[in-house]
């Protein structure tokens with residue numbers, strides 16, 4: 549049994565606790581969360597409880613740790629794990645600033661202690677199937693990509709003041725997942741431009757954004773996101789894999805290449821029927837379904853392999869850092885009304901905080 553310490557037992561931490569408890573190859577070594585709810589969860593699950601994570605790591609010596617703490621605490625907790633040779637799964641974003649993320653990446657690489665970042669979509673059956681199809685060359689060379697995350701968050705969600713302030717909106721809470729999936733499927737981002745609007749809710753933070761993306765391999769992309777629009781076009785609904793949303797199968801991401809196009813999450817591949825294709829001839833539609841597995845279970849399975857040093861993290865701290873930097877680039881591009889490159893963001897490490 550792989551023994552895992554859970555640092556932070558809030559919204560997502562409780563999900564991790566449940567996943568570990570029901571996994572045949574893992575058990576909870578400790579729950580560290582000073583809140584009464586954290587203590588109560590540890591008691592209910594009969595797991596040692598701690599209020600300070602260093603004490604939890606020292607006393608229980610776990611094989612791995614899941615860091616589901618507020619973003620600003622990710623760096624110190626990840627470094628504490630790396631110092632002790634403990635592999636960690638750090639929830640997304642890898643850290644609250646590019647500089648903090650870079651320090652985690654450097655420490656992980658220098659010490660050879662793996663850090664897996666919790667961008668769970670990479671473990672999702674639809675994203676896996678899309679990655680496989682692209683890697684197999686089914687789409688040919690990629691040309692363009694277009695995606696959407698359009699949903700309607702309820703009013704009580706905004707009672708927390710930080711959700712109404714810059715950093716607490718859909719760019720840094722939600723788009724970061726889309727950016728990570730795009731980087732994973734299409735390639736590294738070179739630069740972005742973006743418009744944001746807060747016209748629907750009138751908060752200081754954006755409620756809607758449109759983004760233009762140039763990838764390093766020459767692919768061009770566009771993406772729209774809003775937390776104030778009613779639609780099923782978001783991975784959370786389309787994939788049927790999210791923790792807190794109903795399954796409403798459909799497409800939310802469209803990837804087009806020289807040979808074929810693929811829609812995700814409904815996983816339809818569109819291609820010409822004949823070799824000497826003509827744009828006025830009908831296209832064939834074929835299904836490329838996922839394997840029916842569950843995203844968060846897959847993520848935990850992968851983390852266990854990382855802990856056993858049988859697999860390198862599918863998304864390392866360095867990779868998570870680029871996802872964070874690209875997401876912050878979108879925010880900066882909109883605010884300063886200009887093109888922002890990933891290189892620029894990585895060079896200005898530490899200037900931008902994430903809520």
Ligand SMILES: NC(=O)c1ccc[n+]([C@@H]2O[C@H](COP(=O)([O-])OP(=O)(O)OC[C@H]3O[C@@H](n4cnc5c(N)ncnc54)[C@H](O)[C@@H]3O)[C@@H](O)[C@H]2O)c1
Pocket residue numbers: 555556557558559560561580581582583586599600601615616617618619621639640641666667668
């Ligand atoms: N991958 C996903 O699907 C997903 C979903 C939600 C949140 N997240 C990420 O997970 C992290 C946590 O988010 P959340 O929504 O669960 O937040 P939350 O506020 O619900 O939970 C954070 C928990 O950390 C505890 N905590 C605070 N300081 C602590 C300390 N010093 N030591 C131990 N525990 C401490 C708090 O008491 C709280 O219970 C964030 O980084 C967030 O971005 C990821």
